[in-house]
Amino acid sequence: MNQVIALVDVDSMYASVELLFRPDLHGRPVVVCSNNDGAIITRNLPAKALGIKMGEPLFKVQHLVQEKGLVIFSSNTTLYGDLSRRMMITLESFAAEIEEYSVDEAFLTLPGGSHKGALEELGREIKARVYKDVGLPVSVGLSTTKTLAKLASRAAKKYPKTVGVVDLTDPIRQRKLLSITDVSDVWGVGSKLTKRLRALGIHTAMDLAESDPKDIRARFSVMLERTARELAGVRCTELETAPESQQQIVCSRSFGSRVTDKSSLNEALASFTATATERLRKQARVAKSLTIFIRTSPFSNDPRYSNSLTAELPYPCDDTSIFLGRVRVMLNKIWRDGYRYAKAGVMLSDFYDPSHLQVDLFNDQPQNGKRDTVMRLMDQINGETRGALRFGSQGQRNQVAPRWQMNQSFLSPRYTTRFSDLPIAKIR
DNA sequence: TCTGGGGTCCTAGGACCC
DNA sequence: TCTGGGGTCCTAGGACCC
Numbered sequence: 001m002n003q004v005i006a007l008v009d010v011d012s013m014y015a016s017v018e019l020l021f022r023p024d025l026h027g028r029p030v031v032v033c034s035n036n037d038g039a040i041i042t043r044n045l046p047a048k049a050l051g052i053k054m055g056e057p058l059f060k061v062q063h064l065v066q067e068k069g070l071v072i073f074s075s076n077t078t079l080y081g082d083l084s085r086r087m088m089i090t091l092e093s094f095a096a097e098i099e100e101y102s103v104d105e106a107f108l109t110l111p112g113g114s115h116k117g118a119l120e121e122l123g124r125e126i127k128a129r130v131y132k133d134v135g136l137p138v139s140v141g142l143s144t145t146k147t148l149a150k151l152a153s154r155a156a157k158k159y160p161k162t163v164g165v166v167d168l169t170d171p172i173r174q175r176k177l178l179s180i181t182d183v184s185d186v187w188g189v190g191s192k193l194t195k196r197l198r199a200l201g202i203h204t205a206m207d208l209a210e211s212d213p214k215d216i217r218a219r220f221s222v223m224l225e226r227t228a229r230e231l232a233g234v235r236c237t238e239l240e241t242a243p244e245s246q247q248q249i250v251c252s253r254s255f256g257s258r259v260t261d262k263s264s265l266n267e268a269l270a271s272f273t274a275t276a277t278e279r280l281r282k283q284a285r286v287a288k289s290l291t292i293f294i295r296t297s298p299f300s301n302d303p304r305y306s307n308s309l310t311a312e313l314p315y316p317c318d319d320t321s322i323f324l325g326r327v328r329v330m331l332n333k334i335w336r337d338g339y340r341y342a343k344a345g346v347m348l349s350d351f352y353d354p355s356h357l358q359v360d361l362f363n364d365q366p367q368n369g370k371r372d373t374v375m376r377l378m379d380q381i382n383g384e385t386r387g388a389l390r391f392g393s394q395g396q397r398n399q400v401a402p403r404w405q406m407n408q409s410f411l412s413p414r415y416t417t418r419f420s421d422l423p424i425a426k427i428r
Numbered sequence: 429t430c431t432g433g434g435g436t437c438c439t440a441g442g443a444c445c446c
Numbered sequence: 447t448c449t450g451g452g453g454t455c456c457t458a459g460g461a462c463c464c
Contacts, residue, residue: 034432041432041464059430075432102435102464190462221438223462250434257429299431345433407430 004112004119004169007141007149008091008126009105014042017083018073020135021415021423030071033058036254036406037074074408082416083134090133094126099239107146107239123165143168146237147230150187178206188227205231251276252345255404259341268404269327270393272346277320280348281379286316289350290323292330297342307334316352319371324393
């Protein structure tokens, strides 16, 4: 039998993690916010039942705290990342190949089942093991292509009768599910494509699976062609077990409050730059291109302004201070007085492997030795205590939180990554 | 007052080359 | 009157995902 692809993903991951450490909240509606406590990005089942929508602004649901006992959490990315890491370790024990697709889901390749029902049993075993090892509820979708496995896991979440596991390797079962699935629920089909597909009379996943792939390619793109083929059971994408190195690093934030002075904005950009370059060094890469952007809120009635600027460095590097010098100059060029800035960001791109760099005849080369040591030492110390060492342009520490700092009013403890935050079990 | 952040891939079109 | 054509590279923008 053919190899089988499984998609394992955590049910409402962020909410499930928060509940894992707060069993007292069991049964209550729980939501987790985006950064800055702006919008709702995760809801558990009771919260969904209250009609809270994905992406809904927090202020629109805040009345439900009083009325319905809604519990709100800020995004605790450190905590979710750590639980994700633990889950991946458990999943690795089931499969030779694993693609960590996102923080809350992974594709696995599994040997095909030897008898009817064997695959479903394996799916249940995976689900049970993740729950035992990590404490998180997952859904498991099994099929022969990634797109079908995605569809299967979606069905495993949607239909309670499946109890979280769907084996979609059987073609008859495939057709049945495809015909009751709206095309907009297919992986890779967003709102724009849905609209265009509907205009062609393609409404269900089945319609797409049965369409002529060549025609789809001509009208849309190779991406959608692949999707259509995968729905029909033809494997077009393999697992990415050793992902390509990243193409860009972005660090951007909406501000906690509007920023109206240049020095504050520079502080924010400097902090984003420090974070981005730290990530760059972690990946052992050097970057040649730097982009900054600043903008006002697109939602308010304030006068609008948005601008960005990209600079090429004379040579690729990973030294924070080099980038910081550029950021200041670039901000001077795009800063305009009189606006209430809501968001800014820094992007690094055009990466190189530092061990394969060309020597530049016409530009001074960086004096790498000393700077390298400084950066490495800084990363080491900051790795132990976040934010212990900072550049002057990032602003003072231990003062009142700067205006640009994001809001995290409902942040839970870092239960698993800080000694002072370890949960305490009370035994009666 | 209050609407996320971090990615990827593809395509069209312009610049440039011979 | 009559103004090449094909290939490649780059970039901006669109669409998607979680």
